[in-house]
């Protein structure tokens with residue numbers, strides 16, 4: 672649904688200095704035979720002196736759900752945040768390697784990180800509606816950006832896409848904070864969709880929700896993925912298996928921090944993992 676313009680507006684910020692890249696390590700990492708929305712190439716990241724990612728390379732296909740799984744602390748959230756430059760907001764972060772969005776390095780010079788984050792939206796673990804009405808939550812980004820279209824239509828279509836419209840259409844003035852947890856998370860999804868992104872990053876979006884609210888979000892993801900590319904971090908392997916088309920398994924071990932161990936079609940990775948560590952993790956032997 673989204674038209675891809677390939678110019679991301681220039682920013683005043685300077686680009687990070689170039690560094691020598693990690694060698695590509697492929698192992699059990701497939702290259703999907705589908706167009707990539709996001710291509711990550713030999714990405715490494717440090718928080719100050721502490722390394723969090725080591726030479727991660729993977730291509731994330733358009734209009735698919737890709738799940739990032741792995742034990743706590745293995746770098747899933749760090750990798751996710753590096754896909755829309757959210758890590759830029761953390762002092763002392765340094766990266767090497769590239770993240771390309773439809774072929775454009777989002778860390779290149781002349782790239783505006785605000786525009787990157789508009790196209791590559793994010794939904795967080797804990798639903799975080801603004802202390803504003805349901806309507807104003809969804810309209811927020813459009814107002815900030817001086818949206819010229821019909822705001823009522825935008826709010827309605829975004830709430831419909833987020834499968835929340837029928838539940839709130841008579842209460843649009845009610846506070847977003849008055850909704851249930853699951854509704855709040857769908858409101859946050861509506862707020863993200865109203866900015867017209869084409870990639871949506873979700874960091875454990877269901878971990879604060881009950882099973883019914885979780886299934887609603889999963890159904891919603893399967894529905895909207897026709898129009899968006901979704902990348903979800905989850906510690907719930909059943910969820911990864913239910914909702915995703917591709918799965919990436921990450922691990923930190925004694926020698927290497929935040930590495931990609933295996934990446935493939937979800938069905939294949941869960942039924943016939945190529946790496947023993949993937950097998951051990953998905954069969955519940957650790958993590």
Ligand SMILES: Nc1ncnc2c1ncn2[C@@H]1O[C@H](COP(=O)(O)OP(=O)(O)O)[C@@H](O)[C@H]1O
Pocket residue numbers: 718721722723741742743744745746747748749750761
């Ligand atoms: N803002 C931060 N500052 C310093 N270290 C961080 C920060 N965020 C995460 N880390 C560290 O980076 C590593 C990876 O964390 P994270 O990406 O949150 O893992 P996951 O999402 O897989 O649990 C961990 O060792 C964590 O402590």
Ligand SMILES: [Mg+2]
Pocket residue numbers: 747748749904
């Ligand atoms: Mg995390």
